[in-house]
Amino acid sequence: MAFPPPSPSEDPARATVHAKANSEPRRVRKIEHIQVPDEETQARDQRQFDETVNTNGKVVLQWLAGLGIVAAVMMSMFALVKSGERVEAAAPATATLRQTGAAATISEASVAAAKVVDLSVIPESKLGPDGKKHDAFTKTEFAVKVGQPLKLEIDNTDNQPHSITSPVANVSITAMPGTHTYVLVVSKPGKFLWFCQYPCDSDANGWAMKHPGYMSGYITAT
Numbered sequence: 001m002a003f004p005p006p007s008p009s010e011d012p013a014r015a016t017v018h019a020k021a022n023s024e025p026r027r028v029r030k031i032e033h034i035q036v037p038d039e040e041t042q043a044r045d046q047r048q049f050d051e052t053v054n055t056n057g058k059v060v061l062q063w064l065a066g067l068g069i070v071a072a073v074m075m076s077m078f079a080l081v082k083s084g085e086r087v088e089a090a091a092p093a094t095a096t097l098r099q100t101g102a103a104a105t106i107s108e109a110s111v112a113a114a115k116v117v118d119l120s121v122i123p124e125s126k127l128g129p130d131g132k133k134h135d136a137f138t139k140t141e142f143a144v145k146v147g148q149p150l151k152l153e154i155d156n157t158d159n160q161p162h163s164i165t166s167p168v169a170n171v172s173i174t175a176m177p178g179t180h181t182y183v184l185v186v187s188k189p190g191k192f193l194w195f196c197q198y199p200c201d202s203d204a205n206g207w208a209m210k211h212p213g214y215m216s217g218y219i220t221a222t
């Protein structure tokens with residue numbers, strides 16, 4: 001047979017607590033309010049915490065994604081450089097015409113710091129295999145570093161323009177009569193044939209225009 005649960009009035013301890021609670025209801029409620037956050041406050045704090053974690057997490061993820069993109073770009077650039085080296089290594093030593101990309105953009109600073117090469121254009125000056133003198137540039141071989149400008153100070157002593165033209169190297173320099181400075185820049189490695197696009201060496205039907213060393217030559221970019 002079970003004893004019935006004691007009533008509050010039968011339990012002295014319980015009766016005391018009950019009496020205290022009843023006698024100091026304001027104080028108890030006040031303490032509870034200060035020390036224990038209510039459900040609304042807890043929920044709000046939790047939301048703020050979650051939002052902070054979420055935001056920070058997103059920032060970290062975005063940062064990691066950005067890092068991944070940078071790494072991918074660097075790897076592809078490295079791959080391009082390596083593939084370029086392989087192409088160059090496999091290229092024959094003889095003249096090779098190469099396709100270049102868009103015109104190279106060069107900074108004023110790099111132009112100002114560029115090396116200067118002096119040359120002249122002199123009509124009927126260079127002896128050909130036919131025993132006659134032909135129109136010619138005094139220098140027809142140019143060595144450049146890819147993307148680095150080289151200044152050409154050309155004294156064109158003729159009374160008409162001549163040019164250093166290489167469509168495959170995206171080079172087109174028109175040397176006007178007189179002494180002027182021009183910028184030669186090539187954006188891709190290779191050995192490129194150039195020619196003068198202005199009709200000249202007319203005494204020999206333009207022979208010089210088709211022959212390297214006269215009104216034609218090579219630009220080597222490494």
Ligand SMILES: [Cu+2]
Binds near residue numbers: 163196197201
């Ligand atoms: Cu010419």
